[in-house]
Amino acid sequence: MSKINIVRIHNELLGTYGDQGNAEVLVFRGKFHGITGNIIDVGYNDPLPTNGDIYLLGGAEDAAQLLSLEALNRDRETLDLVIERGAVILAVCAGFQIIGNSFWAAGKEVAGLGLLDVSSTPGTKRYVGDIKIKSTNLEIDLTGFENHAGKTILGPTAVPFGKVLVGHGNGDGKFDGAINGNIFGTYLHGPILARNPEFADLLLNRATGRKYSQITDPLAVQYATWRRKVTK
Amino acid sequence: MRLAISILIAKFAGFLSKNILRKSGETIPGKVLLKLDSSAITKLSANRKIILVTGTNGKTSTTKVLTQIVTKLGKTVSNGTGSNLNWGVATTLMKKSDYAVLEVDELHLNNVAKAANPIAILMLNLSRDQLHRMHEVKRVADRWHELAKSLPGTTFIGDIDDPFVSYALSGATQSIKVSFGGKKHQDGAVCPACGKYLTWSKQNYKCTCGLSNKNPDQEFESASAALRNANLANVAGDFLGAKPIAINESELERSVLRNFGGVEAKIRLTKNPASWKEALSSITKSQVMLVLNARQVDGIDTSWLWDVSFVELAGKKVVVTGDRALDLAYRLHVQGINSIIEKDFSKAIDSFERGAEVDVLAAYTAFFSLVKA
Numbered sequence: 001m002s003k004i005n006i007v008r009i010h011n012e013l014l015g016t017y018g019d020q021g022n023a024e025v026l027v028f029r030g031k032f033h034g035i036t037g038n039i040i041d042v043g044y045n046d047p048l049p050t051n052g053d054i055y056l057l058g059g060a061e062d063a064a065q066l067l068s069l070e071a072l073n074r075d076r077e078t079l080d081l082v083i084e085r086g087a088v089i090l091a092v093c094a095g096f097q098i099i100g101n102s103f104w105a106a107g108k109e110v111a112g113l114g115l116l117d118v119s120s121t122p123g124t125k126r127y128v129g130d131i132k133i134k135s136t137n138l139e140i141d142l143t144g145f146e147n148h149a150g151k152t153i154l155g156p157t158a159v160p161f162g163k164v165l166v167g168h169g170n171g172d173g174k175f176d177g178a179i180n181g182n183i184f185g186t187y188l189h190g191p192i193l194a195r196n197p198e199f200a201d202l203l204l205n206r207a208t209g210r211k212y213s214q215i216t217d218p219l220a221v222q223y224a225t226w227r228r229k230v231t232k
Numbered sequence: 233m234r235l236a237i238s239i240l241i242a243k244f245a246g247f248l249s250k251n252i253l254r255k256s257g258e259t260i261p262g263k264v265l266l267k268l269d270s271s272a273i274t275k276l277s278a279n280r281k282i283i284l285v286t287g288t289n290g291k292t293s294t295t296k297v298l299t300q301i302v303t304k305l306g307k308t309v310s311n312g313t314g315s316n317l318n319w320g321v322a323t324t325l326m327k328k329s330d331y332a333v334l335e336v337d338e339l340h341l342n343n344v345a346k347a348a349n350p351i352a353i354l355m356l357n358l359s360r361d362q363l364h365r366m367h368e369v370k371r372v373a374d375r376w377h378e379l380a381k382s383l384p385g386t387t388f389i390g391d392i393d394d395p396f397v398s399y400a401l402s403g404a405t406q407s408i409k410v411s412f413g414g415k416k417h418q419d420g421a422v423c424p425a426c427g428k429y430l431t432w433s434k435q436n437y438k439c440t441c442g443l444s445n446k447n448p449d450q451e452f453e454s455a456s457a458a459l460r461n462a463n464l465a466n467v468a469g470d471f472l473g474a475k476p477i478a479i480n481e482s483e484l485e486r487s488v489l490r491n492f493g494g495v496e497a498k499i500r501l502t503k504n505p506a507s508w509k510e511a512l513s514s515i516t517k518s519q520v521m522l523v524l525n526a527r528q529v530d531g532i533d534t535s536w537l538w539d540v541s542f543v544e545l546a547g548k549k550v551v552v553t554g555d556r557a558l559d560l561a562y563r564l565h566v567q568g569i570n571s572i573i574e575k576d577f578s579k580a581i582d583s584f585e586r587g588a589e590v591d592v593l594a595a596y597t598a599f600f601s602l603v604k605a
Contacts, residue, residue, distance in 0.1 A: 012421040013421050013422065015539065016360060016363070016368075016369070016419065017363065017533075017535055017536075018533075018535030018536045018537065018538040018539050019535070019538075020538060020539065021535070021537075021538025021539075021563075021566075024538070024566050024567070025566055028566045044421070044429050045429075061368040061369065061370050061371075061422070062368075062370070063370065063422045063423075063427035064421060064422045066427065067421075067422060067427075067428075067429050106427065126367060128364045128367075129364070129532070145532075145533040145534075145535055147363055147364060147367070147533065149367075189533065189535045190535055191535055191538055194538065194562060194563070194566070219561060219562055219565050220562065220565075222558065223558050223559070223561075223562040226558055
């Protein structure tokens with residue numbers, strides 16, 4: 001039985017679009033694998049814990065996004081340490097933009113944390129609707145819901161998180177998100193791990209360094225399969 | 233074309249829609265009227281007192297209470313059935329009256345208010361809802377704030393325990409700020425006025441920029457959402473010169489009773505995280521049905537289900553149905569709550585015994601189709 005710490009970063013700020021559910025799904029899927037997941041909620045004024053195995057960031061409105069970035073910059077050293085250790089990071093929407101090189105919020109461009117080689121700019125229209133991508137890591141389709149105005153451009157060293165099949169993703173309609181080792185950025189809400197249990201399992205594998213065998217949770221399969229079928 | 237002729241044509245269109253298409257007849261006349269005369273709302277608002285009611289939750293029931301209060305002052309019309317976009321407003325205003333109490337959608341408020349020049353606007357609350365349409369809560373608050381600044385002759389009345397309402401009212405020349413001793417807001421981590429981290433001490437907030445729920449013009453005891461709104465209606469009524477009505481918490485209309493094939497259903501409308509929380513805390517029975525669709529007015533994204541804890545349902549018999557029953561079922565599953573999934577409402581009803589009393593929480597479109605059944 002292994003134990004993992006799941007750090008939910010600034011849910012009070014990055015919790016506008018339901019992404020807090022990702023932590024619950026990790027704990028739930030973990031149980032099937034014999035992993036005990038412990039959720040640590042980190043507030044704006046709290047220091048970033050050093051003992052996390054998976055760090056989660058969610059979607060937010062502009063002002064909240066800027067506050068979260070400010071707090072993470074305060075804990076820059078911890079963050080670098082954690083990444084060097086190989087911790088898993090899943091950042092969604094505003095969170096994805098935060099961990100890129102730069103993004104726009106509240107009418108100005110700001111430097112991001114630079115964990116992914118991407119930069120985001122304000123788009124002329126908002127992308128709202130169901131999205132389906134072909135995942136780079138899993139070679140399967142992932143579904144979710146996108147709701148953002150930002151466009152994200154991949155830098156030369158960035159690998160996309162997936163290829164867009166339905167929806168807009170990074171805004172070009174070709175790719176969604178970006179990955180760098182154990183760092184994942186995406187525009188998929190849903191929450192993404194609730195809609196795509198296979199991806200939750202991948203994150204658990206990466207966090208523990210083990211390869212868990214497939215588990216049977218018929219309802220999860222039914223839900224994921226149905227969303228893949230209807231998102232077209 | 234003269235307004236009177238436009239109204240005649242619009243009424244005829246409404247008659248056809250109601251009698252031939254079997255529609256509610258609340259939308260079509262207003263749509264036709266505004267097509268024929270885009271300034272119809274302004275013209276029809278002259279020479280009467282208009283009061284608008286807006287907010288994420290409680291618009292329809294608060295409008296009903298306020299209409300009841302204002303009716304004592306003179307003939308009052310209202311769009312009491314929740315047809316709250318500009319054409320619903322136009323349809324209602326086609327009837328002559330001294331007063332009009334109108335519920336207005338959060339995003340349509342500015343257009344309607346600028347056309348109608350209301351004597352008062354009652355702002356109940358603002359929280360995350362239909363984000364596919366609203367996009368961001370702050371975006372709606374900014375629009376309200378801008379509206380308050382642009383209507384110096386209108387009195388803005390609102391619950392300032394809600395920082396978004398407080399921010400909107402801060403732009404008004406005339407306002408009545410009401411507090412119920414504070415209430416923690418799920419979306420209240422950031423100051424809507426200045427963007428700083430909002431400091432809360434228990435139920436109360438205070439920002440360095442000055443936004444706070446301290447020093448209200450009127451203060452009441454802490455209350456449920458429904459009771460807050462009824463009190464706010466009394467404050468608005470009082471402003472107009474009407475006598476307040478006695479409010480009995482247990483009589484406030486929150487649910488509708490219906491019998492479906494021998495099953496006694498107590499149906500309550502739920503729309504968004506804030507209203508689901510209120511509704512879940514009101515469940516008294518051991519058998520529960522949840523109905524979820526994700527059609528436009530419901531919000532087409534179901535991610536918000538994960539912002540709600542369904543822990544109150546543990547140990548109860550839970551049946552889920554509606555277009556998005558599976559979204560609900562999986563959400564409950566992860567929280568350790570088993571549910572029976574039935575695609576069809578009548579099958580969902582069949583899974584209860586005859587004579588069973590069931591708490592039904594239904595999202596917007598589902599609620600109205602059940603209540604009409």
